[in-house]
Amino acid sequence: MKLYTNVQSRGNTILPLLIELGIEPEVELVQIDYAYMQEAEYLKINPMGKVPCLIDDDSVISETPAIFAYLADKYIDRGFAPALDDPKRGEYLKWLFFCHGPLTELMDIKSLNVSTEQIEARRRSLSMGTEQAVYDFIKQGLSQAKPYLLGDKISAADLYLAYWLVFAISFKIIPYLDEFKPFIQLIQQRDSVKDVQWFQAV
Ligand SMILES: N[C@@H](CCC(=O)N[C@@H](CS)C(=O)NCC(=O)O)C(=O)O
Structure with a gap:
């Protein structure tokens, strides 16, 4: 997986989750400049021109809570998301x-x-x-x-x-x-x- 982010951005909110899930080594952090976010190459990935944005094979997941939910569900065995049938x-x-x-x-x-x-x-x-x-x-x-x-x-x-x-x-x-x-x-x-x-x- 690749996480497009910037050290001054809310992409940082995802980093503790990567550690908690034990998947830090599996996620390549791609630090990008704010200027590059408006370049056509990046806008093809996220037309919002914003970070964070997670790429997992063919899935492109932008929007911070979507990334939280996606990762916590993908690694649901690590206990950071209640299962679909959990009342919580x-x-x-x-x-x-x-x-x-x-x-x-x-x-x-x-x-x-x-x-x-x-x-x-x-x-x-x-x-x-x-x-x-x-x-x-x-x-x-x-x-x-x-x-x-x-x-x-x-x-x-x-x-x-x-x-x-x-x-x-x-x-x-x-x-x-x-x-x-x-x-x-x-x-x-x-x-x-x-x-x-x-x-x-x-
Ligand atoms: N709705 C997005 C907002 C993301 C966002 O605003 N990111 C800022 C950094 S904190 C950004 O990428 N700004 C670049 C720009 O607008 O040029 C989310 O929650 O993930």
């Missing part, structure tokens, strides 16, 4: 999609300094609703975590949520709420993120 499968998918949808939208909107009034005016059509709703959703999920989102076993959804939260917190896009701390501290202890400097810094 739905919640697992919910968290992957939440990170990509409402949480990412909030991060984008905050980075663009969109005002509270503008958000409120569009609340019903925004995937995130309001900033507070996003925090409430995470707080409720984490208050029910035992200690992971799906119970006593970690999943790819924990890795994605923790990485994305830490990214947003360290770049001061969202606040480091007390309710996030036990979960983030738990994931911080994992060997797969121990070399991610800013992950350890929050």
